[in-house]
Amino acid sequence: MMSARENSTRELRLRTFHLFTTNNSEAKRPRSSSSHLRAGLWAFRWTCHSPARSRRPAPCCRRAALRPPSAVRLRRCSGDLCGERGVRAAGPAVLRCVVLCGVAERELSHIPVSAWAMASGTALIYDEAMTRHKLLWNDPICDIEVPERLSASYEQLQCYHLVERCVPVPAREGSEEEILLVHSSEHLEAAKSTQTMNEEELKRISGNYDSFFFHPNTYHCARLAVGAALQLVDSVMSGKVCNGMALVRPPGHHSQRNAANGFCLFNNVAIAAEYAKLKYGLQRILIVDWDVHHGQGTQYIFEEDPSVLYFSWHRYEHQEFWPSLKESDYDAVGLGKGKGFNINLPWNKVGMGNSDYLAAFFHVLLPVAFEFDPELVLVSSGYDSGIGDPEGQMNATPEVFAHLTHFLMQLAHGKLCVILEGGYHLKSLSESVCMTVKTLLRDPLPQVTGEMAPCLSAIESIQNVRAAHKPYWKWLTYEDTSFLHNLSTRSDLPKTADTNPCADDGAKITDSNETDKIERFLELHMKNVIFPVPPIRTATTAELKASAHLNTFPVHLHVVKEMDKNEIEALVSDFHADLVKTNKTLLSLGSTLTILDKILKKEVCNGIAESPAASASVAVALRHPLCFGLQRVLCIFVGDMHIIPNTEDGKILVIHICKEEQTGKSSSKHYIVLNWKEDADGNDFFSAVLGFILPVAYSYQPNLIVIAVGPNRSLGISGISLLFGLLQGLAESRILAVIEDTDINLMQSVAKTLAGASVPHFGVHVPPTQEKVNQIKMLRNQLQQDWKMLQCSVNDGI
Ligand code: Q9C
Ligand code: ZN
Numbered sequence: 039m040m041s042a043r044e045n046s047t048r049e050l051r052l053r054t055f056h057l058f059t060t061n062n063s064e065a066k067r068p069r070s071s072s073s074h075l076r077a078g079l080w081a082f083r084w085t086c087h088s089p090a091r092s093r094r095p096a097p098c099c100r101r102a103a104l105r106p107p108s109a110v111r112l113r114r115c116s117g118d119l120c121g122e123r124g125v126r127a128a129g130p131a132v133l134r135c136v137v138l139c140g141v142a143e144r145e146l147s148h149i150p151v152s153a154w155a156m157a158s159g160t161a162l163i164y165d166e167a168m169t170r171h172k173l174l175w176n177d178p179i180c181d182i183e184v185p186e187r188l189s190a191s192y193e194q195l196q197c198y199h200l201v202e203r204c205v206p207v208p209a210r211e212g213s214e215e216e217i218l219l220v221h222s223s224e225h226l227e228a229a230k231s232t233q234t235m236n237e238e239e240l241k242r243i244s245g246n247y248d249s250f251f252f253h254p255n256t257y258h259c260a261r262l263a264v265g266a267a268l269q270l271v272d273s274v275m276s277g278k279v280c281n282g283m284a285l286v287r288p289p290g291h292h293s294q295r296n297a298a299n300g301f302c303l304f305n306n307v308a309i310a311a312e313y314a315k316l317k318y319g320l321q322r323i324l325i326v327d328w329d330v331h332h333g334q335g336t337q338y339i340f341e342e343d344p345s346v347l348y349f350s351w352h353r354y355e356h357q358e359f360w361p362s363l364k365e366s367d368y369d370a371v372g373l374g375k376g377k378g379f380n381i382n383l384p385w386n387k388v389g390m391g392n393s394d395y396l397a398a399f400f401h402v403l404l405p406v407a408f409e410f411d412p413e414l415v416l417v418s419s420g421y422d423s424g425i426g427d428p429e430g431q432m433n434a435t436p437e438v439f440a441h442l443t444h445f446l447m448q449l450a451h452g453k454l455c456v457i458l459e460g461g462y463h464l465k466s467l468s469e470s471v472c473m474t475v476k477t478l479l480r481d482p483l484p485q486v487t488g489e490m491a492p493c494l495s496a497i498e499s500i501q502n503v504r505a506a507h508k509p510y511w512k513w514l515t516y517e518d519t520s521f522l523h524n525l526s527t528r529s530d531l532p533k534t535a536d537t538n539p540c541a542d543d544g545a546k547i548t549d550s551n552e553t554d555k556i557e558r559f560l561e562l563h564m565k566n567v568i569f570p571v572p573p574i575r576t577a578t579t580a581e582l583k584a585s586a587h588l589n590t591f592p593v594h595l596h597v598v599k600e601m602d603k604n605e606i607e608a609l610v611s612d613f614h615a616d617l618v619k620t621n622k623t624l625l626s627l628g629s630t631l632t633i634l635d636k637i638l639k640k641e642v643c644n645g646i647a648e649s650p651a652a653s654a655s656v657a658v659a660l661r662h663p664l665c666f667g668l669q670r671v672l673c674i675f676v677g678d679m680h681i682i683p684n685t686e687d688g689k690i691l692v693i694h695i696c697k698e699e700q701t702g703k704s705s706s707k708h709y710i711v712l713n714w715k716e717d718a719d720g721n722d723f724f725s726a727v728l729g730f731i732l733p734v735a736y737s738y739q740p741n742l743i744v745i746a747v748g749p750n751r752s753l754g755i756s757g758i759s760l761l762f763g764l765l766q767g768l769a770e771s772r773i774l775a776v777i778e779d780t781d782i783n784l785m786q787s788v789a790k791t792l793a794g795a796s797v798p799h800f801g802v803h804v805p806p807t808q809e810k811v812n813q814i815k816m817l818r819n820q821l822q823q824d825w826k827m828l829q830c831s832v833n834d835g836i
Pocket of ligand 1: 179249289290291292300301302329331360420422429459460461
């Protein structure tokens with residue numbers, strides 16, 4: 039282990055030197071006086087484990103101006119380098135040094151926030167050239183796929199200052215060879231031949247396909263769209279960035295081996311997946327298609343391929359909605375070797391909203407995805423599933439896409455490529471794009487709005503897809519899953535044939551009023567949703583930093599000032615002399631309260647405190663006036679916790695995870711006991727986090743989360759880190775960790791996760807035992823009336 043790390047440091051040093059020398063054409067060696075070098079050295083120091091024994095730190099490193107303004111900025115480096123991946127891990131950090139070197143010298147004197155943010159590594163691909171494909175004639179079916187979809191999204195990104203925080207990556211044309219990875223040469227030639235056609239010919243050939251239009255620029259744009267997706271895959275797989283988004287037109291997911299379809303010419307995401315398999319030898323790729331249409335093109339391409347797991351939810355309405363295919367239903371699970379690797383979640387009603395989408399993630403996609411354990415995640419990112427879209431007619435608001443993105447960032451070490459598909463309400467589309475990119479950049483997430491309860495029809499669809507996939511996925515083994523044949527939506531099917539609201543002019547006028555109304559709604563809504571990001575990510579104390587060896591830890595942790603004993607005593611005295619028994623407890627309580635204070639004042643997002651008596655610390659903190667203004671605090675207790683706060687007024691919800699032997703207590707609405715002992719041979723906790731803890735937490739919508747780890751904990755480091763990683767989506771990321779544990783590795787891992795590193799890899803996934811599943815089932819039955827996001831079937835308790 040040590041030698042791998044040393045190796046990695048050495049390699050990093052060599053490669054860094056190499057980059058300096060090749061990056062600067064005038065000087066063959068790094069100039070010690072150059073700001074480039076200083077910035078590079080800075081990055082080097084922080085990204086490698088060397089505490090600069092041999093060299094004194096450059097004086098500039100000590101200057102505030104050259105420090106990253108928050109832990110956020112360099113955390114990816116830490117994630118990669120602190121992992122147990124040895125030499126291989128050197129790549130990303132080195133490449134990030136290049137990014138830093140790319141900052142112009144004059145900017146370095148007061149380095150802008152954006153420059154440091156680049157180091158966190160989110161690629162953005164946008165090329166105006168892709169706006170040059172457009173509809174030349176009248177066609178009410180295709181007229182929504184406009185160039186402004188791209189430009190409006192980009193302008194909104196500029197508005198939020200997100201563009202400058204991303205790494206700009208140029209698009210390129212996908213080569214013919216690359217297109218042929220998925221498409222037939224007949225299809226390629228047909229597309230190529232349209233470049234020189236006149237309008238009449240274009241119109242004629244467009245008529246050969248369902249819902250497609252050609253423009254003389256279409257072929258070029260479609261090749262750029264393919265190339266953009268491949269550039270994104272290369273940027274992520276090479277470690278240049280950890281994630282990214284490509285804004286492309288035309289979209290891709292309806293396109294098939296031999297046909298254009300549904301505004302799509304080449305299947306950008308499918309080509310990206312084949313390319314990633316070929317070029318990087320990937321064996322497991324997850325494609326998440328959250329566009330409101332079924333990506334039947336993608337389904338056909340990977341139907342028999344177990345190396346690509348395809349998930350799509352889509353407006354279906356019992357096959358009434360386009361493309362109206364039998365094979366878009368939940369029972370299309372894949373073919374041959376690919377059985378189980380195609381997951382369709384059909385929506386049989388319009389108006390699906392935030393809670394329906396979250397329920398689909400909790401009860402279908404995420405557990406499958408964690409069990410699949412992808413090496414790369416691609417998103418067919420259509421925003422026609424968002425509110426106001428004329429095609430989708432759904433109700434999900436932009437911030438839900440932040441949450442969907444955040445969940446997917448917990449997979450594949452954060453390797454996530456988001457590629458645009460549909461989205462036809464310009465305001466809804468561009469706000470949703472912004473929420474996605476903001477999340478990729480690791481800003482804290484806004485709270486999801488709306489009632490947290492999936493609708494009946496959504497639950498029915500979720501139940502059926504779970505039943506269909508039970509034979510293929512271990513986590514479903516002991517779950518009760520039976521098919522539901524009499525769906526509640528069967529009766530309200532339209533009786534008349536006319537389901538197209540665009541058919542008469544009256545409908546069009548109503549539509550445009552509706553569009554304006556949603557636009558005004560979103561203008562206001564986003565003002566309520568977007569909030570200022572605290573300047574510092576993670577707070578901790580000096581003792582902790584030293585004891586957990588966080589000094590050499592590359593993530594920048596903010597050390598809070600210690601209080602002296604008198605100060606703390608004054609602070610604590612009135613309430614709880616009873617709880618605070620030792621001096622040591624008192625001191626640690628001081629730090630806990632200081633960190634909590636900073637979280638609540640929004641000076642930091644989250645913090646980590648060590649305590650010799652975690653349950654006492656938490657009890658005191660929660661009774662402190664600081665917490666009086668909070669409506670809902672979610673407390674997750676792991677291990678033995680002797681003092682349980684009073685949960686009667688509903689302002690505190692406790693989930694207590696402990697070994698089974700130790701408790702006879704029973705669960706109630708605000709005090710939930712989860713007896714869980716992680717399997718020694720593998721990780722089974724993810725199913726409890728995804729299927730139980732997250733649904734309860736999202737139903738509750740806390741303003742603050744306290745996670746306390748006491749003695750005798752029954753979870754391993756990876757389980758606890760997963761909990762931290764996933765719960766960061768809630769409470770605007772306000773998480774206080776209080777840890778009573780001498781396990782330095784746990785401290786480090788929690789600190790890293792809070793600071794924004796991707797969650798560490800879990801052990802082998804093992805299915806939870808029947809006993810464990812039964813416990814979850816019982817809790818679900820008991821609590822799903824109170825915490826409605828737990829609902830995933832209509833059989834019992836509803
Ligand atoms: N009555 C994407 O969102 N609608 N494509 C056809 C025919 C086509 C959507 C309606 C919708 C295509 C990428
Ligand atoms: Zn779509």
